[in-house]
Every structure is written in structure tokens, then in C-alpha cells.
Amino acid sequence: MTKLIYFAWVRERIGKPSEEVELPAEVKTVRDLLGWLKGRGEEYEEALRFPEAIRVAINQEHVKHGTAIAGAREIGLFPPMTGG
Amino acid sequence: MNIEPVIRIQNGDFDSAAEVAAMTAGRYDIGAVVTFTGLCRDECGKLSALELEHYPGMAEAEIGRICREAAERWLLQAITVVHRHGRIEPGENIVLVATASPHRHAAFEAASFVMDFLKSNAPFWKKEHDAQGRAGGWVDAKDSDEAALERWKR
Numbered sequence: 378m379t380k381l382i383y384f385a386w387v388r389e390r391i392g393k394p395s396e397e398v399e400l401p402a403e404v405k406t407v408r409d410l411l412g413w414l415k416g417r418g419e420e421y422e423e424a425l426r427f428p429e430a431i432r433v434a435i436n437q438e439h440v441k442h443g444t445a446i447a448g449a450r451e452i453g454l455f456p457p458m459t460g461g
Numbered sequence: 462m463n464i465e466p467v468i469r470i471q472n473g474d475f476d477s478a479a480e481v482a483a484m485t486a487g488r489y490d491i492g493a494v495v496t497f498t499g500l501c502r503d504e505c506g507k508l509s510a511l512e513l514e515h516y517p518g519m520a521e522a523e524i525g526r527i528c529r530e531a532a533e534r535w536l537l538q539a540i541t542v543v544h545r546h547g548r549i550e551p552g553e554n555i556v557l558v559a560t561a562s563p564h565r566h567a568a569f570e571a572a573s574f575v576m577d578f579l580k581s582n583a584p585f586w587k588k589e590h591d592a593q594g595r596a597g598g599w600v601d602a603k604d605s606d607e608a609a610l611e612r613w614k615r
Contacts, residue, residue, distance in 0.1 A: 460585025
């Protein structure tokens with residue numbers, strides 16, 4: 378199982394802060410994950426309509442969309458950051 | 462230089478002077494301290510508060526990575542970063558970055574570098590509350606913040 382954790386408007390649109398999922402074997406990269414998630418329902422479709430805008434962290438470190446997700450315990454999905 | 466950054470993510474306010482005092486206490490080798498404090502603006506009366514969300518654990522880890530990178534680029538003797546989360550009203554503090562070095566140049570540059578990367582890479586998100594106190598939209602990331610990182614490329 379992999380823990381998915383959502384923040385800001387990604388969290389609001391999906392409607393939950395986190396969930397545990399069993400990822401299918403064909404979901405190999407971050408890009409695959411975003412595509413797979415989008416197909417899980419209207420709320421996911423709404424949150425991930427522009428997948429290239431979504432930032433992703435694996436095990437609490439930023440990664441690019443081409444990064445492999447093998448070995449990920451926790452994957453964070455969120456909009457571009459606006460701290461400071 | 463091998464320094465251990467002081468990083469705190471907290472709901473409550475901070476006291477910049479107290480943070481600097483703690484950083485320099487009992488030391489006679491520091492020649493320059495630069496502090497940057499980010500405050501909440503009221504956007505000409507349109508904003509009553511910001512609500513800051515963060516990714517617990519990753520926020521500390523990412524700021525730690527940024528501080529260690531700064532310590533590799535400049536001769537630093539200490540770095541403190543304090544970032545608040547939760548509801549913050551106009552006039553209140555949001556973030557503190559303090560850097561200490563033997564000389565001013567390194568302290569100024571490192572503080573600027575840490576803030577630039579913190580803005581675009583530390584996992585925090587701001588939501589605006591309007592003058593009537595209603596929760597509005599999430600603040601959009603600015604291209605100018607992303608562009609600010611360009612000058613640190615090497």
C-alpha cells in the first residue's frame with residue numbers, strides 16, 4: 378500500500394487529506410500515477426485537470442513527473458507552493 | 462561549513478530579536494547577522510487574514526535541504542528559519558530567516574538565497590480571507606518567484 382497525501386486545493390477538490398491505495402503494476406512513474414488517479418472519479422478529474430500544474434513529492438522530497446515511484450511509502454500531491 | 466540549522470514550523474508568533482540573541486549568545490566569532498522577516502499584508506484593506514497550510518515533516522526537511530545548500534555556498538556560522546502556519550492576520554509575522562557569518566556579504570547572500578528557495582520549494586500554501594472574513598481563494602504561485610531562482614544557477 379502507498380499513502381497518498383493531498384494539500385491545498387488538491388486536497389479540497391479530492392475531498393480528503395490522504396488515503397492508502399494499492400497501485401496497479403502499470404503505474405510506474407509520477408506521470409502514470411496522475412493519469413491513473415484522474416480516472417478514479419469526478420473529484421479526481423477536477424483536482425487533476427491540469428496534471429502538469431501538480432507538484433509531487435515522494436517520501437517528502439520533490440520529484441519530477443518522469444520519476445519512478447517504485448519504493449514510495451508516501452506520495453504528496455499539491456499545487457505550486459506559496460510560502461514565505 | 463558544517464553547521465546545524467535551527468528550523469521551526471510553528472503556529473505561534475516569533476521574536477526576531479530573541480532568535481538573533483540565541484544565535485549569537487556566547488560567541489565572539491560572528492561578524493554579521495542578517496535577518497529577513499516576512500509579514501502578512503492587508504492588500505489595501507481587501508484581506509482580513511491568511512491561512513497557511515503546510516506539509517508537516519516535509520516542510521522542515523525541505524527547509525533543511527535549502528539551509529544546507531546555503532551553508533555549502535557561503536561561509537556561514539549559523540542559520541535560523543522560523544515559519545508560521547495557521548491563521549495569520551495583517552501586520553503579523555509569517556517567516557524569519559536569520560544568517561550569521563564572519564562577513565556581511567555571505568550573510569546577505571545566504572539569507573536571500575534561503576528566502577528565494579523557501580518561496581518556491583518549501584511546502585506551504587496560503588489561502589486568503591477577505592475583508593468580510595470569508596475564506597476566498599488560494600494564492601497563486603508567481604512566475605517572478607520561480608524566475609528569482611535563476612540567479613542562483615551555477
